[in-house]
Amino acid sequence: MTTPLLELKGVNAFYGSAHVLQGVDLTVLPGERVAVVGRNGVGKTTIVNTLLAIAAMRGGSVHMRGEPLPKLAGHTAAAHGIAVVPQGRMILPNLSIEENLKLGAALRRPGEWTLDRVYSLFPILAERRHTPGTALSGGQQQMLAIGRALMGNPDLMILDEPSEGLAPVIVDEMEKLLRDLAETGVAILLIEQHLRLVLDLAERFYVLSKGRVAETGLMKDVDRESLQARIMH
Numbered sequence: 001m002t003t004p005l006l007e008l009k010g011v012n013a014f015y016g017s018a019h020v021l022q023g024v025d026l027t028v029l030p031g032e033r034v035a036v037v038g039r040n041g042v043g044k045t046t047i048v049n050t051l052l053a054i055a056a057m058r059g060g061s062v063h064m065r066g067e068p069l070p071k072l073a074g075h076t077a078a079a080h081g082i083a084v085v086p087q088g089r090m091i092l093p094n095l096s097i098e099e100n101l102k103l104g105a106a107l108r109r110p111g112e113w114t115l116d117r118v119y120s121l122f123p124i125l126a127e128r129r130h131t132p133g134t135a136l137s138g139g140q141q142q143m144l145a146i147g148r149a150l151m152g153n154p155d156l157m158i159l160d161e162p163s164e165g166l167a168p169v170i171v172d173e174m175e176k177l178l179r180d181l182a183e184t185g186v187a188i189l190l191i192e193q194h195l196r197l198v199l200d201l202a203e204r205f206y207v208l209s210k211g212r213v214a215e216t217g218l219m220k221d222v223d224r225e226s227l228q229a230r231i232m233h
């Protein structure tokens with residue numbers, strides 16, 4: 001059996017005394033495209049926050065490539081090849097596009113993603129490299145957030161609600177981009193409420209409900225309507 005790239009086992013996570021994740025098991029294989037879906041407030045972002053140590057893990061374990069991550073922290077995740085495209089994109093308003101991209105390389109791992117390569121993928125970012133990141137449209141800001149994540153040369157890219165607020169045509173472009181990226185061997189963990197992107201992109205899914213995995217399976221076997229019912233706001 002393939003060793004999972006990322007493996008969460010029985011993860012319990014808290015904000016203060018609020019017990020949000022209650023025994024979550026989740027795996028992502030190398031190069032796999034996996035979706036996490038679920039209603040608002042069920043704990044999807046908290047999975048990301050646990051990996052970045054914004055939420056406190058008490059109980060359970062996280063492994064990367066079979067190796068335990070005993071002490072979680074934002075830099076630990078980056079050093080192990082996890083890059084996050086956060087919910088709301090989190091473009092830093094006082095930094096230029098180029099400075100935002102360079103932030104993604106702060107803890108870079110060796111690899112082929114460079115500023116030039118990100119610019120050739122997203123020429124609009126090159127054209128506007130010295131303007132503030134927040135001067136971009138929503139779709140362009142999402143390119144910037146993805147480019148920033150790529151600058152770390154990740155093996156796993158986690159995207160939290162990437163299609164939020166984007167026009168369908170931009171979501172289609174992003175789907176193609178993420179699919180191409182996965183073809184190069186980068187695994188994708190897609191946290192989404194928009195079924196279209198999930199159905200088009202993911203091979204496997206988890207439905208989260210009240211901090212627990214309520215259902216998991218292969219996308220090709222899923223009943224679209226029952227999945228839709230589970231992720232309505």
Ligand SMILES: Nc1ncnc2c1ncn2[C@@H]1O[C@H](COP(=O)(O)OP(=O)(O)O)[C@@H](O)[C@H]1O
Nearest residue numbers: 015018020038039040041042043044045046047
């Ligand atoms: N930083 C935080 N501090 C305290 N509670 C939080 C924080 N972030 C989220 N929560 C709470 O944790 C629960 C899960 O939130 P979240 O993981 O953001 O849900 P989702 O991403 O599925 O919408 C919610 O009840 C939310 O109010």
Ligand SMILES: [Mg+2]
Nearest residue numbers: 044045087160
């Ligand atoms: Mg969220």
